Amino acid sequence: MLARNLCKTLFVLLVPAFAVAAQQAPAPHVVDLMAPDGLKLKGTFSGAAASGPGVLLLHQCNRQRKVWDDLATRMTAAGMNVMTVDLRGYGDSEGTPIDKLTPEEINLVFNQKMPLDVETAYKFLIAQPTVSPGILVAGGASCGVNQSVHLALKHPEIKALVLLSEITDLDGRNFLRAHPSLPLFLATAEDDTDPGVSDLMQWLSTFSTNAHTKFVRYKTGGHGVEMFAAHPELPATIVDWVTIAVRSPNVATAKGPPNVSPETQFLDSLDQPGAAANSAQLYAAASGKDPNGPVVSELVLNRLGYDHLQDGDKKGAIAILKLNASLYPNSPNVYDSLGDAYLADGQNDLARQNALKAIELLAHDTTDPEDRRKGIRDSAEQKLKQLSQPR
Structure with a gap:
């Protein structure tokens, strides 16, 4: 009875204390920022009632900072200080x-x-008095993923990353490989409008050996923060994960050497300097371990081809997309994509041939949905129109 009364007394004493602490947490407020080039930015800072981790959340590029409001509220309630910012434009x-x-x-x-x-938003965040020095977290959705990883590359005090629906570029991937103890939270949905991103995010998760690293793969949910509506438990899962990850960020796994899949072997090998030009040979070396068919999906190869094209590696892009066409010869899209690479490289005859091949296959395509077939046709016809114009 004495113990029970003591517990009741402690409860009565503690509840008001927590209530006061909660009341002391300031309301989120809008922040005016200025980038180094003079451009004016708007952000929102949500401060915790006491000293705690700082979290910078970066929106995806079809949204703005307010998509993080619910997650920021949850994080603040858990003792975190959260900064969101509208990126320029x-x-x-x-x-x-x-x-x-x-x-x-x-x-x-x-x-x-x-x-x-x-960087401007990050400097504001770490200057706030309730942000614990050296305990920072960066998170992003879609295009915010690459920005988050590159921020961590520059700031070793960032102890964890939250990444939704996208991977990072080669420099970012090399950073993560060089820092395998960095805990990562990755979430994706297989119905994402960015084809192949789920497989690529699963590959990205293999870079971390931290015991706290968590990869969440949903069947449905959409892109980036769209997953919050489809999976209401996800924001709470993120908050719980960050809470644990920042307490002991460098916990290594007790596992032995990883069992590297043929897909991971191939994707890792493609990241080596100049390796993309030898895609077919690298694929042959990896696929020899798996006699059951292609070890990399058409969508992943297509995405990687365009990534190399965007980075200016036209020859590497052509090699990857040629490999894709050899593995998936009945897909109209692989030829349309290969046509894009040839066009970018100035090989107009081959660009024309592949655009025509894509249109030819579309006539018998029963695999792709109608909107995808229309997109492929429009792309191929646009190339043919461009190639028919006098120079």
Whole structure:
């Protein structure tokens, strides 16, 4: 009875204390920021009642910072300080909307300008008095993933990464490989509008040997923060994971050497300098371990081909997409994509041949849904129209 009364007394004493602490947490407030090039940005800072980790959340590139509001509220309630920011061209920040930019301008914004926005928001976050020094977390959805990983590359005090529906570029992947103890939370849905991203995120998860690293793969859920509506448990899962990960961020697994799948072997080998040009040979070496058919999906190879094309590796892109066509010869899309690579490389005759091949196969295609067939046809016809114009 005495013990029971003592517990009741402690409960009465503690409840008001927690209530006061909760009341002391300031309300989220809008922050005016300025990037180094003078562009004005808007952010939101949600401070905790006491000292705690700092979290920077970066939105996907078809949304803005307010998509994080619910997760930020949950994190703040768990004792975290959360900063969100509208990247330039989005939400309340200045800048030309992405859909108004040329491909060259988009490349400049993503690779040179947006990192300045991210750094500006990060500096504001770490300057707040309730943010515990050296305990930072970066998170992003879609295009925010690459920005988050590159921020961690520059700031070793970032102890964990939350990544939704995207992978990072080669520099980011090499950073993660060089820091296998960094805990990663990765979530994706197989019905993502970005084909192949689920397989690629699963591959990315193999870079970490941290016992806290968690990979969540849903059958459905959409892209990025769309998964929150489809899977209401996901925000709470993220909060719980971050809470644990920042307490002991460098916990290595007790596992032995990983059992590397043929797919992982092939994808890892492609990341070596100049390796993409030898895609067929690398694939043959990896697939010899798996006699049951292709070890990499058409969608993954297609995505990797375009990644190399975007990075300026035209020969590597052609090699990857030629491999894709050899593995999936009945797919109209592989020829349309290969045509894009040839066109970018100035090989117009081969670009024309592959565009025509894509259209030919579309007549008998019963695998792809109608909207995908239309997209392939439009792309192939656009190339043919471009190639028919006088120079």
